[in-house]
Amino acid sequence: MTTRTPDAEPLLTPAxxxxxxxxxxxxxTRWAxxxxxxxxxxxxxxxxxxxxxxxxxLKGVPSIGGDM
Known part of the structure; x- marks a missing residue:
């Protein structure tokens, strides 16, 4: 079990x-x-x-990495 602080950002799995x-x-994974x-x-x-x-x-906000 992991201990998370209340301000820890939620992380998602590849799935x-x-x-x-x-x-x-x-x-x-290829995108990463x-x-x-x-x-x-x-x-x-x-x-x-x-x-x-x-x-x-998902909302279409441009990221540092560029377009997908």
Whole structure:
């Protein structure tokens, strides 16, 4: 179990992001490798994505990484 502070930003798994964009989770991983989406690595080496950034991309807000 992880301990989170109240101000910790929610993180999403590749599967959760993929569901939001209606793509395969491997596509989300490719986006992260290409720099189009920022990923955070867990201690186990798994990728997690900031919910705020993902929601901004869904709304069409341009990111530093450019267009998808």
């Amino acid at each position: 959760e992001v993929a569901t939001m964009f209606r793509v395969d989770p491997k596509t989300v 490798k290409a720099g189009k989406l920022t990923s955070i690595r867990t201690l186990g080496g798994h990728r997690r994505y900031r919910e705020a950034e993902v929601r901004a991309l």
